């Protein structure tokens with residue numbers, strides 16, 4: 001292990017060194033890189049895809065100065081209390097510009113979106129004027145440039161409008177279209193496989209509840225992780241369930257390497273006799289023992305599985321569903337994002353008053369299932385148990401408590417990370 005080691009943990013097994021979360025994340029960040037190629041997609045298919053290049057606008061927005069309102073245009077500020085201008089013949093409409101140059105001291109009918117012709121730089125709203133006898137009258141003052149959208153005031157041709165690595169959103173389609181693009185290069189979606197490990201684990205739908213053995217439990221982690229991956233924009237590939245057997249695990253990892261770019265597993269990463277995922281990665285792959293100073297999720301097996309020419313990244317998440325979920329958000333999300341072409345993402349949290357009390361001891365960062373109550377305070381789930389699956393659904397986010405000790409009383413500011421800040 002090359003990470004900085006800390007021994008300031010409370011109540012931890014003697015001789016075990018715990019990696020602070022930020023060190024573990026920094027190590028992971030150093031090790032991941034994009035692994036996917038790119039392809040062109042049309043604008044109606046960009047949502048959730050990751051840009052593979054900086055995008056330079058071919059065209060400015062607006063491409064030419066145009067009117068923001070339906071009204072009458074003229075040149076210069078209108079400073080008088082009562083302004084009277086002769087109306088020129090013709091008009092400027094969107095898609096039907098005025099051909100000539102507006103005569104000095106004259107006004108011209110102009111409609112929203114129409115090009116502002118030479119000789120005009122200011123527009124008065126039609127509701128504010130009177131037109132009679134070929135003359136326009138309105139009350140000043142009106143600033144020069146009023147109601148005119150300048151050419152390029154939003155962006156110019158040649159400007160970088162979106163950066164490589166951005167996960168594209170519907171509103172980006174509007175921007176790209178305005179900038180003159182009909183298709184953009186995006187990374188091919190990262191393929192991420194998921195399998196669950198453990199002899200006690202049964203896939204939902206395969207055995208009826210009344211026929212389940214006392215020691216059997218339904219596989220909660222696999223549907224959750226597959227769903228998270230889709231949510232994050234990856235191609236989620238169901239690799240099923242693997243029993244507690246080295247041979248079975250080895251086979252599954254070997255076949256997975258041909259199908260996917262990375263694998264998430266859950267279960268079998270602690271130090272028990274049946275914790276084969278971490279043991280196999282350590283013995284036949286490349287893995288450090290990551291014992292991370294967080295709760296939940298302290299055991300985590302981050303390794304590389306060699307399959308022929310390929311080194312398959314494996315995120316061995318803990319079996320407890322809450323720990324699998326939290327470590328999935330904290331570790332798998334940013335690392336997979338980088339592999340998929342994104343920048344390393346930090347979840348955007350914000351400080352809110354706590355609605356709870358807790359004496360947190362030093363030595364690990366803690367993540368509590370939380371949601372914001374009607375008073376804008378963070379309330380936390382009634383139990384911190386890592387197998388309390390219902391709390392994941394009860395919560396909308398996590399409260400993150402610092403590595404150091406913290407005495408939290410109602411009203412103390414705590415960091416709240418909405419689940420959505422990880423997507």
Ligand SMILES: Nc1nc2c(c(=O)[nH]1)N[C@H]1C(S)=C(S)[C@@H](COP(=O)(O)OP(=O)(O)OC[C@H]3O[C@@H](n4cnc5c(N)ncnc54)[C@H](O)[C@@H]3O)O[C@H]1N2
Pocket residue numbers: 196197198200201217218219220221222266267268269270271272275296297298299317318319320321323386387
């Ligand atoms: N001596 C120690 N024991 C444990 C430690 C430790 O440091 N020393 N850490 C504990 C912590 S914290 C966690 S988290 C778990 C992680 O263990 P594993 O990753 O090896 O997970 P399993 O033992 O296989 O399972 C843990 C728990 O989760 C249930 N599980 C597993 N897979 C699923 C699934 N797909 N869906 C639903 N539930 C699942 C499993 O039945 C166990 O109850 O280790 C602690 N022990």
Ligand code: MOO
Pocket residue numbers: 294295296297298299318320322323386387
């Ligand atoms: O910390 Mo374990 O990861 O409690 O569930």
